[in-house]
Amino acid sequence: MAAVRRRRTARTVAGATVAMLVTCALAAVTALLLPGGGAPGRNGGPVTAAARPAAVAAPAADCTDPEASLRPSTADGPAVRRIKERGRLIAGVDQNSYRWGYRDPATGKLDGFDITLVRAIAKALLGDPDKVTFLTIPTNQRIAALKSGKVDIVARTMSISCDRIKEVAFSTAYFQAGQQLLAPKGSAVTGIDDGSLAGRRVCAAAGSTAEAELAKRAASAKVTTVPNQLDCLVRLQLGQVDAILTDNALGAGQAAQDPSVVLVGKPFTTEYYGVAMNRGAEDLVRRVNAVLDDYRAGGASSPWMQAYRQWLARADLGITAPPEPKYRD
Template identity: 35%
Template structure:
């Protein structure tokens, strides 16, 4: 913390300076936060060179350019694999497919979060995972086994979602995951099952009404989860200071401790935060569309096709709309399926 030779350390010093003179309590929080920031920036630095400078320096145009990753071209990102078979009966998965492997195993292994209220969170009362994403996973398990509870959960954070799929440690990821071309390069997505948008959450006494206002405020500390599309999108706002965290809900802790001024995430997530903190407001129009899909391995397109069939059924029988109502009190129709992508090879 004593060195000021590198940009990441200047960031953390800046944070500490703004808080100097406060009680030791916040000083300690700051140190923890500074540690978080330094660690994560170091992590970013390992993976992508000059990107680390983006949140800290008062941003030359160049640093933000490099911070936006090269967008892979995959055509229409929400286009998924057209199913090439009809939905098989439960416990009758076609031989030789990965579906059969799952059936034989007796459990569907689902990677998800445990702290995203409304989508995938651990209900403190029951200790069980609940939410929109969990219900979708139940529907898929039900279609495979005839029993919605034949699921083994692996609780992961945002940054672990892609690795969990590519390493084969989970069958599917149902975890507020945005479909985009960069991710299509590594994993397959189902058709879109929910349309979310990125927003920002501020203190209830804040005068900001849009993300632009937060940006204009200058030096505002904005929290976002590592490995999320949100943190990438935040790179476009050059006057804010990005505070990355491993687990999304750490943002709410830091916000309540006064260690960050705002949180940016999908409106779905922020709605969950707002429900836990009445002194917070979610402001402005969405500044980025986040289209949710179920992630699965590129190696087994039949699994993604199967999930698409299940989602199709849920659109038809109204259960997808019912989930919107149940968890988000929304009555907007779920997004329609888009197909047209061909499995590689």
């Protein structure tokens, strides 16, 4: 009966969300799919394997500080020069994460904290924040999009981890988050380690750190994976799952979309978001780190704080400043 009541109370919100998802998907197909399935290269065609830099040596096996990145530099190397010659930055982003990367139904345009950061990178590289092509990609396709050369960067709430730095390079951290459960108000689900997930249906995005954490911490839960975080919210609204595991920063955005759900328990991990790039594009990594240094600078009036106040301050995540950068050479 509780599930029936939840479905009834959420029906209006769910219907609106599903409609928005359909609209977003159609808009993405119309505006963002490119000929040949690839991103535009120097002359408008796909970025070819020959145009991509060779991979560099893998990080040390004893990874202890994956957030440590290359020191910033404004020197142009081959990866930066290709972007300048093309005249556009190609960025992999989300269009379904409210306040992070989402398509505003009122304007049809992408916006959010990650989108604002991408525009700052485009302005630094090309002198114009609008010289960027956004490609919306599912969570589990972020690394593949970089390896195939479809995108120059991925800015999509992507946590830096020891496993991921074996495959892609990251900038310094630009946001701190943690895994936390999202459930309907009054739910019996109260935390990850208190046994309340036993036998419960839990949703996570495929390829996310949440999926990995569920495998480690909640083996008795019935896990459902979906391509994008917003798909989990729709399933929760329809009563198809009992809870969602996601980053608290993303969960707060979903709770803002649907006031019948709430974050429960406490964050149980510490994760840092970074801008991901091809592992051979060291000059681009250093250049993005230089952009981030400027983006963080200025205290309360920094571009980072301005973006935080615009998009995330209402989520009450307890964030007062950007994370300090760490460097490895």
